[in-house]
Amino acid sequence: MSEPIVRIAARGDGVTATGRHATLAAPGDLLLADGTVEPGSHHQVPPCRHFPECGGCQLQHVDDVAYRVYLVDRVAGALAQHGLEADIRTPHLSPPRTRRxxxxxxxxxxxxxxxxxxxxxxxxxxxxxxxxxxxxxxxxxxxxxxxxxxxxxxxxxxxxxxxxxxxxxxxxxxxxxxxxxxxxxxxxxxxxxxxxxxxxxxxxxxxxxxxxxxxPATVTLSGVPVDLPAGAFLQATEDGEAALVQAVREAAEGATRTADLFAGLGTFALALPGQLLAAEAGRDTILSLLSAARRSDRPIQTQHRDLYRRPLDAGELAGFDGVVLDPPRAGAVEQVAQLAGSAVPRIAYVSCNPATFARDARVLVDGGYRIAWVQPVGQFRWSTHIELAAAFAR
Missing domain, CATH: 2.40.50.1070 (OB fold (Dihydrolipoamide Acetyltransferase, E2P))
Structure with missing residues (x-):
């Protein structure tokens, strides 16, 4: 029995309405009875000779329309696992050949x-x-x-x-x-x-x-050259970084004193107005941000702080009217628990893992926040990896 492919699973397989999986299948393809796939309107010719053997890409056979739907479905599915819904915006896709x-x-x-x-x-x-x-x-x-x-x-x-x-x-x-x-x-x-x-x-x-x-090697963030320590984290594309910065600025709009937690080199701290506290566990990274802030005369205070072991508590958060979170893939469960009990009116949450983002979002919602919107960003073009920025408000 032939069945149409209706969606893409988390790892990139095409899936029918009855749950049959097919590798290298796109929505609109037809999965035939013998297991072969008949390409449909969203199936494109992969541009690279190394696809699908190379693990750098999983979805070169899928057009941009279906790829954007896949990214939205990933976020929506993760939120649904925790009983949540949100306004998920049209994903931003970084162009080919832009990964830095x-x-x-x-x-x-x-x-x-x-x-x-x-x-x-x-x-x-x-x-x-x-x-x-x-x-x-x-x-x-x-x-x-x-x-x-x-x-x-x-x-x-x-x-x-x-x-x-x-x-x-x-x-x-x-x-x-x-x-x-x-x-x-x-x-x-x-x-x-x-x-x-x-x-x-x-x-x-x-x-x-x-x-x-x-x-000295530097990377320019929001017009400010920042010393680049060997091995320091950097957003995968300048294009994706710009999309995430724009989303964070929108989510934090109106804040006059912001805490940027898991601040890294200052991707967001250097882009935001007003007084800022930047906290980061990497010693060389936070020193680079401190030096850049001083050279550019930015009002940024820094803390070398492991936010898993020592999250900002509700008392420390009381002086802020905005918080930016950009944790590693594991999420920020310890810090989110403190935020849920705080009175901070707006939070911008940047994540590279929809599953841990949704888990943390549930804690924030239970603490009285609402999810205003989620902006997916596909800066790992043609991969199953997804970035997002979300706005929470009280």
Whole structure:
């Protein structure tokens, strides 16, 4: 019996109304009795030769209309698990080839090196020869790194390659490699200079060690250059960052004193008006924000604070009329419990995990808040990963 595909499941499979799953199926496709899929109106030709083997993308076969519906369904489904509904806005999608950070893997393949993302649900590495999500500046380094790495890999072990585009160029961090002796050191400097890297760092098992950084690496946030510590978190695309900043500004509009919790480098703190407190557990990160705030004369106080162990309590929150939350994937259950008992009138919650966001939203709603709206942001183009910003108000 043939059945139409009506939706996309959380991991990217197409699903029929009766619950049958089909890989690489889009809404509107027809799942035939023999298990094959007949493409429909929302099924597109994937642009990349590596799809679907490469784990960097799961949904290149789905057009933008169906992809936006999928993102809305992910948020709505997570909220429904906790008995919640919300006004979910049309998702913002970052364009192709705009991702400014990536974590790749490298492994020996005979005398050569395979470098790319892991295959979908596998430890096998797909050797990358094209990419439709990475910024061109990042992809341009894949072939040169493939030539550099054979002399740095340890035995048959795999290495990690982290690429981040910052103001001065590409910041490259290599993990699980070995570079010993003068010749190896000179080869690394030559590589960095030839490709005009912003920074080159190695982790040989004792943490990242910078080998090349002619000037301090920075990233500009809301017009303010901020020192970029090695390994610091950065939104995946500038386009997605701008969409999230706009949503946070709207959610926090009217606040004159705001607490930015899990503040990172200041993505939101540097974009908001009025007096701000920025709290962040990463020492180097919060020092970068403090230095940037002082150089730009921004009224931002900072706290080096682990908000899982020491969330701001209701008494500390009493002086704020706005709070921004941007926690890791685990959410902010400890901090949300304190917010639920506070009188803060408006909260902007940024999340990269609909499940923990919905769990925390339930606590806030039970504490007297309402969800004004949710703005999904698809900055990991063609993936099942989703970002969002939500406005809560009393």
């Amino acid at each position: 950070r990536a974590s790749l893997r490298a492994v020996r393949a005979g005398k050569a090196v395979a470098l790319g993302f892991n295959a979908e649900r596998s430890h096998q590495i797909v050797d990358m020869h094209e990419c439709h999500v990475l910024r061109p500046e990042l992809f341009a380094l894949v072939a040169p790194l493939r030539k550099l790495l054979p002399s740095l890999l340890v035995g048959r072990g795999a290495a990690g390659v982290r690429l981040v585009l910052c103001d001065q160029g590409v910041d490259v961090a290599l993990e699980g490699v070995r570079a010993e002796g003068l010749a190896a050191a000179e080869a690394l400097i030559d590589f960095a200079e030839r490709h005009r890297l912003a920074r080159l760092a190695l982790d040989q098992g004792y943490g990242l060690e910078t080998r090349f950084e002619p000037v």
